[in-house]
Amino acid sequence: MTNRFTNHKITDKELSELDSLAKICRADILKMTTLAASGHPGGSMSSIDMLLLLYKFANISPDNCRSLDRDRIIVSHGHTSPAVYSALGRNGFFDIDEAVSQFRLAGSIFEGHIERSVPGVEWSTGNLGQGLSAGCGMAVSGRLTENNSHIYVIMGDGEQQKGQICEARRFAVKHKLSNITAFVDYNKLQISGSIEDVMPQNIKDEYIADGWMVFEVDGHNHKQLFDTIKKSKEVDRPVMILAKTVMGKGVSFMENIAGYHGKPLSEEQLEDALGELGIENNLEHYKKMRKEFRFNAKQHKIPKYEISVNTGQPKAYTVETKMDNRSAFGNALTDIIQHNSLKKSNTPIAVFDCDLAGSVKTDKIKKEYSEVFFESGIQEHHTATCSGAASVNGVVSFFADFGVFGIDETYNQQRLNDINGTNLKVVTTHVGMDVGEDGKTHQCIDYIGTLRNLFGFKIIIPADPNQTDKAVRYAAANYGNFIIGVGRSKTPVISDENNKPFFGEDYNFEYGKMDILRNGEYPLFTHGAMVPYALEVQKILKEKDVSLKVINVSCPVAVDSKELNSLIDTDVIFTYEDHNKYTGIGSLIADKLLESGEKCPGIVKFGADKYAYSGKPAEVFKLMEIDPESVAEKILKSIK
Numbered sequence: 001m002t003n004r005f006t007n008h009k010i011t012d013k014e015l016s017e018l019d020s021l022a023k024i025c026r027a028d029i030l031k032m033t034t035l036a037a038s039g040h041p042g043g044s045m046s047s048i049d050m051l052l053l054l055y056k057f058a059n060i061s062p063d064n065c066r067s068l069d070r071d072r073i074i075v076s077h078g079h080t081s082p083a084v085y086s087a088l089g090r091n092g093f094f095d096i097d098e099a100v101s102q103f104r105l106a107g108s109i110f111e112g113h114i115e116r117s118v119p120g121v122e123w124s125t126g127n128l129g130q131g132l133s134a135g136c137g138m139a140v141s142g143r144l145t146e147n148n149s150h151i152y153v154i155m156g157d158g159e160q161q162k163g164q165i166c167e168a169r170r171f172a173v174k175h176k177l178s179n180i181t182a183f184v185d186y187n188k189l190q191i192s193g194s195i196e197d198v199m200p201q202n203i204k205d206e207y208i209a210d211g212w213m214v215f216e217v218d219g220h221n222h223k224q225l226f227d228t229i230k231k232s233k234e235v236d237r238p239v240m241i242l243a244k245t246v247m248g249k250g251v252s253f254m255e256n257i258a259g260y261h262g263k264p265l266s267e268e269q270l271e272d273a274l275g276e277l278g279i280e281n282n283l284e285h286y287k288k289m290r291k292e293f294r295f296n297a298k299q300h301k302i303p304k305y306e307i308s309v310n311t312g313q314p315k316a317y318t319v320e321t322k323m324d325n326r327s328a329f330g331n332a333l334t335d336i337i338q339h340n341s342l343k344k345s346n347t348p349i350a351v352f353d354c355d356l357a358g359s360v361k362t363d364k365i366k367k368e369y370s371e372v373f374f375e376s377g378i379q380e381h382h383t384a385t386c387s388g389a390a391s392v393n394g395v396v397s398f399f400a401d402f403g404v405f406g407i408d409e410t411y412n413q414q415r416l417n418d419i420n421g422t423n424l425k426v427v428t429t430h431v432g433m434d435v436g437e438d439g440k441t442h443q444c445i446d447y448i449g450t451l452r453n454l455f456g457f458k459i460i461i462p463a464d465p466n467q468t469d470k471a472v473r474y475a476a477a478n479y480g481n482f483i484i485g486v487g488r489s490k491t492p493v494i495s496d497e498n499n500k501p502f503f504g505e506d507y508n509f510e511y512g513k514m515d516i517l518r519n520g521e522y523p524l525f526t527h528g529a530m531v532p533y534a535l536e537v538q539k540i541l542k543e544k545d546v547s548l549k550v551i552n553v554s555c556p557v558a559v560d561s562k563e564l565n566s567l568i569d570t571d572v573i574f575t576y577e578d579h580n581k582y583t584g585i586g587s588l589i590a591d592k593l594l595e596s597g598e599k600c601p602g603i604v605k606f607g608a609d610k611y612a613y614s615g616k617p618a619e620v621f622k623l624m625e626i627d628p629e630s631v632a633e634k635i636l637k638s639i640k
Contacts, residue, residue: 076131129162330361449583
């Protein structure tokens, strides 16, 4: 199937067929929302004409909906799922009767907001304002995979109030993503009433001001829509089509009524509405089908693609090396990109930055591999979504940022990436109190506690440059979402008791495995920037004839209970981190021990019990009473 917007003139027969099908789809929308007694019929009925046209003429079909060279249709206002399901079902992507009967039914793939498990759905949406960012990510991936696909993004007018859309507009223009055509369903109503009353804005001029070409059309006129889309192909910049529509279009008593944004019809109203549309009322048939539904977990599987990444050879830093882990990350990623570019068959890598290349150490990539480097400016929300969407369309995405921005500020976006099953590698530098002088606003002391809420993200907090290097290469080669968290300060290369690099050439990174850095009696669990401090605690206590077993927990959410229990043979254990001590590794280890039921020693947690101060990290740790001397003293008191 080819893109018929560029080489086809729509015929009267096709227009007549679309008009007839639009009525059938409106009936589908009303039936499924009435049957479920919930949903959003009003906006679905105003958007359906655009969706029908796109799924009929764009280069996407049931046969190619998983191929990289297909066109993408992203529906940002995911609450219009009834329209999406009807348009897809009527175009053969699945059995429309299943969508109508199973809408919003527990266990069905036809959920209240669209999900990627549904054939033809490109991005799970519903958190408004993220669809255009996802479209930008898909345009980026198309450029890197050299697929000449077009990206269509349909949005509501109310969600234009979202700031992330402004970020996406600017990104699209900066990076010349002229293969994006966006639509705004301009019915002028949102949940609380008129968009002018809720939050007035000038949608058309805002797009023009950011450099977009804007066309205005009747959003229910299929010929106008077709001809305008065709015209947009001749424009060498992103295009927005402002489609003037009617909420509840097609049913007289629903039209222009804001209440029908999220209110289904009663069965009596449905009878009247279907009469207006000239469509049979077979609701009883769908009620019967709904009762016969059987849950199948396999239907919820999200599509993935195979990746092939040449990660090169790990670098080996000596014990004399004085380097921060963020520089080790930058070196590793640059090396991976260099090796990966040697073969056409390798999966492309995209690097996303938010005005911090020099700090997060991707500046060499920006200089030497600019074709894979995408500067986003101070637009973290857009960048998180954009990088995630790119990663499910044939590339491996790296998004490097400070912890408070890449994790805390963008939590909602990372959550949606998780739901979408992305292949995103988020590398956050400047995590923990190691940020020091930047003060409490920039000290990300909740990077584990926040991310442990996301079911699909793997978390790696490496101890030194050698482990960082190996962790970055591991994440690049393995499909899935990873967070790699590193501090700002220079970190000594961790040595073994023979003064050889612990994570040297013979070390193989295994996700979830803990590392015994020093053997001893009392376990002290630590990670990341605190590893050197933990080793200092061990030295202090050794002089006092107290033996500590220092254990590096680089993968805190993947601790194995059996391995954990094997490391404990005392009635008290200790954890040490520059993280909120109530939500970090201390809590994770306590949970694991309680769940296993094998050993339940006392646990003493050393970490942040309040927001910290601005100053050099060692001085801040002293004020917070987690410097090596203070920790050693408290451990002595705990074991006596």
